[in-house]
Amino acid sequence: MSQEVVDLNDLLLVRRQKLAELRELGFEPFGYKYERTHTAQEILDELNQFSKEEIESRDVNVKIAGRVMSKRLQGKAGFAHIQDVSGRIQIYIRKDQVTENEFKVFDLLDLGDIIGVEGKVFKTNKGETSIKVYKLHILSKSLYPLPDKFHGLKDVELRYRQRYIDLIVNPEVKETFIMRSNIIKALRKYFDQLGFIEVETPTMHAIAGGASARPFITHHNALDMQLYMRIALELHLKRLIVGGMEKVYEIGRVFRNEGISTRHNPEFTMLELYEAYGDYKSIMELTENAIAYVAKEVLGTTKIEYQGQEINLDPPWERISMVDAIKKYAGVDLSGQMSDEEARRLAKKYNIQIEPHMTYGHIVNEFFEQLVEEKLVQPTFVYGHPVEISPLAKKNDKDPRFTDRFELFIVSREHANAFTELNDPIDQRERFESQLKERELGNDEAHEMDEDFIHALEIGMPPTGGLGIGIDRLVMLLTNQPSIRDVLLFPLMRERD
């Protein structure tokens, strides 16, 4: 907001005039530290159960602070509701029980002002536990009106751009973000108690590896060095497995320079976890148990509803191989040996869109993504991904066209990706090399060569199971939010004048 007072409309001018009046009355409208004895909810929890008379006889004096959300002045007395982090409580002020100036301050209060009040808890004739004010402090004057007190703020653009207002007037928004915090806490608790070590690895990488995605590019001035914002946590965490840390995880932001949708934000939070001496099957069990644990911890149940669909998170979850899933849901059998040409012909027959660099494995994946994914509503582990799309996963020992990898689908969305980690440095180098060939054929998201990572594998990595969980999508699922923007406090928006 500019300082051009001449540009302000009446609503804003009035508040600035009140600001001056408060100062004339000897009140500093932007106050200092205020020691509270209670939050609003603490008072209600403690005393709501008692009758008017019982509360009166208990003679409880409290100090609370918060934002004025409603105000009803009636001549020589008045009511207001004060909102703090815990909720709301009503205050009642009488002209004969505070100083003349304090009552004037109440008269001057606007919705949105932040005040501190000191007083005695009582119950009104209508039965609402309230505070009779003996002392009133203004802690922060609000110079801009809040949205409508009943309809709240509905304009989604304003809600995302000015989340601070959204949080004030739409209580369920705060609930969602408290749940988000609880979900992450529960995940930490679960993995910590299994002996995993939480680590932090760099977010700026010289090589953007560990996933197929376009990175953000940045630059370090002193080293005159091009850097990428990380697109995954994977390669550093596996270096830690080489280093003998054995069970590690990281919860961190990753950045992908790609489209924005209800399921994609350019920066999002991943949990990646690696367990030495495990494999994709042990990770499957870990994954279903972890998510079921979190659901119980946060929601108290594993039976949830997402956008009208009943979802049962009780383990064990369905397990099906990718080619079996294609057979089951699309009626196409791709399991037998076949040439790239045969696969292409099948793709054409079933109207599967493919690109020039694609071989058998890519085409299997396209069949899956275009025909099967949307049908996987209940939690389903799809395993056995083609080697072409899994450059960091170990090949299956029976059928080297596929890897020991799985993705977890719930409500038709990928929620996790995991595999038995490739620990053969020679195979890893060959995989990187074929990724480089794909890059030449036009796949600009193909993986880059990472010599130091191969060197780490040369030192020797134990057989390892690894997991990645998209935290934002998990939060969407468990909080029943339709858009990723509803689980990100500040989703990316286009810049505006």
Place this chain on the structure above:
RNA sequence: GAGCCAUUAGCUCAGUCGGUAGAGCACCUGACUUUUAAUCAGGGUGUCACAGGUUCGAAUCCUGUAUGGCUCACCA
């Protein structure tokens, strides 16, 4: 990046066939010492997203632009 839709007061929304802007909350003035969507009496506070065009006349019709939403593409 493409398609569809939206943008009117601080907020939530009406606005008919193209005829000169309207309601609730908020706000302002006054009354009111247990109200609670307080009530009562009075007051409309506006770059109709922006820029053009058509027309005697545009919030309304047309074109373009901006921002947002949804779907699709890319991806997780």
